[in-house]
Amino acid sequence: MMQRRPIIGGNWKMNTNLETGMALASQVADAASTAKGCDVVIYPPFPALQAIDSVISSSPVTLGAQNFWPEDCGAFTGEVSCEMLTDLCVTSLLIGHSERRHVLHESDVLIAKKVDFAIRMDFQVVLCVGETLVQREAGNTLEIVLGQVQSGLESVKHDSMKNIVIAYEPVWAIGTGKTASAEDAQAVHSAIRQELASRYDDDVASSTRIQYGGSVKPDNAKELFACSDIDGALVGGAALSGESFAAIIEAAC
Ligand code: PEP
Numbered sequence: 001m002m003q004r005r006p007i008i009g010g011n012w013k014m015n016t017n018l019e020t021g022m023a024l025a026s027q028v029a030d031a032a033s034t035a036k037g038c039d040v041v042i043y044p045p046f047p048a049l050q051a052i053d054s055v056i057s058s059s060p061v062t063l064g065a066q067n068f069w070p071e072d073c074g075a076f077t078g079e080v081s082c083e084m085l086t087d088l089c090v091t092s093l094l095i096g097h098s099e100r101r102h103v104l105h106e107s108d109v110l111i112a113k114k115v116d117f118a119i120r121m122d123f124q125v126v127l128c129v130g131e132t133l134v135q136r137e138a139g140n141t142l143e144i145v146l147g148q149v150q151s152g153l154e155s156v157k158h159d160s161m162k163n164i165v166i167a168y169e170p171v172w173a174i175g176t177g178k179t180a181s182a183e184d185a186q187a188v189h190s191a192i193r194q195e196l197a198s199r200y201d202d203d204v205a206s207s208t209r210i211q212y213g214g215s216v217k218p219d220n221a222k223e224l225f226a227c228s229d230i231d232g233a234l235v236g237g238a239a240l241s242g243e244s245f246a247a248i249i250e251a252a253c
Contacts, residue, residue, distance in 0.1 A: 004209050006038040006225065006232035006252040007165055009126060010239030011066065011094060011213075014045060021048040022055050027242025028249075029059035036060075037253035038232060041092045041124075042239070046080060049088045057089070064092035064126070067100065070110075070117035082121040092124040094234075096152055098171045102132070108151040116155040119163055126165045126234065127152045128213070129192075133172035141170075145188055146195050153199065161204045165211060166192055167234040173214025175236055182223045182230075185212050189229035218247035225252050 016024060021044050032040040043064040044052045053063050069079035085093070095118065096111045111127075118125045129148035131141045149166065156164060168188050170180050180188075189210045197205035212224050213234035224230050232252050238244040 004207065004231045007209050007211060008038055008040050008232045008245075008249050008252050009064065009092075009094075009167070009211065009213075009234040010040075010042040010245055011097070011234055011236050012042065012044045012239060013066070013099070013236060015240055016044065016048065018048055018051055021045070022051055024240065024242055025052045025055040025061070028245060029056045029061050031242070031246035031249050032061045033059055035249045035253035038249065040249055041126075043092075043094055049085075049090060053089045062092060063088070063090050064094065064124075065090045066094050066097070068093060068114070068118070070114045082118060082123065085123075086121070090123075092126060093118050094126050094128060094167075096128040096148065098128065098130055098169055098174055102171065108148065111148075112151050112154045115152050115164075119156060119160045122163070124163050124165065126167050126211070128167040128169050128234070130169040130171050130174075130214070136170065136172065141188065142191050146191060149192055149195055150199070158200050158204060161196075161200060161208055165209045167211040167213050168192060169213035169234060175215070177215050179215045179217075179220050179224075180212070182227050185224060186227035186229055189227065193229055216248060218244055218251065221248045221251035 040061045041064045043066045065085050068082055069076050095114045100106045129145050131144040135144045173179055193205045209231040211232045211234045212230050216233040216235050217238050
């Protein structure tokens with residue numbers, strides 16, 4: 001069986017200021033330097049990216065951005081381009097996070113356009129997918145999640161799949177303290193992997209990393225990471241504490 005390197009992402013959302021963000025980044029850099037068995041990426045708010053890069057640049061931590069606009073440049077007030085992010089040493093982008101889908105109403109069409117643009121600009125893309133509680137209770141989890149995978153990867157060719165990470169994040173588990181059971185999460189991850197096998201081939205299915213996200217904490221991380229199709233986590237709340245995030249990194253490495 002293919003050994004996939006776990007990937008732990010810290011999504012800081014709209015939290016931290018320059019001082020607290022730099023201190024947190026320094027703790028993450030220390031934790032990642034001693035844990036060599038996984039990739040660690042942090043997604044700070046835009047205004048802190050340059051300062052945070054100076055803190056992590058000599059560590060194994062890589063820098064990600066929470067959003068961008070899929071055009072080269074132009075009249076897009078308030079938006080940030082891929083080129084601007086490249087200048088700041090950003091290499092990974094979150095796309096399709098549930099807060100952008102459900103709070104900021106990003107459509108599947110926009111998400112697919114962002115994936116296509118980011119891949120062409122050579123970024124690592126973390127495509128986030130997940131069902132709401134209503135959809136889960138109606139028995140539609142796989143239909144929703146696999147539909148989001150299909151539409152998000154619409155333009156992604158076989159050779160570009162090496163730059164894609166999928167984050168399965170049930171919407172009802174994000175920031176709520178509720179976590180999917182390891183068994184339920186594993187079942188969805190396995191279904192996503194089967195979808196990749198039928199859409200691409202077994203190589204893509206077995207090499208693509210699929211993170212779990214949704215209230216991952218030091219005390220539930222190990223059980224989730226023990227599942228055969230779970231390759232790390234995208235972490236929100238617990239990524240805001242250096243200690244908790246370090247413990248999650250340690251659990252994965
Ligand atoms: C997230 O923001 O992607 C997330 C999973 O948040 P939390 O860990 O707080 O549920």
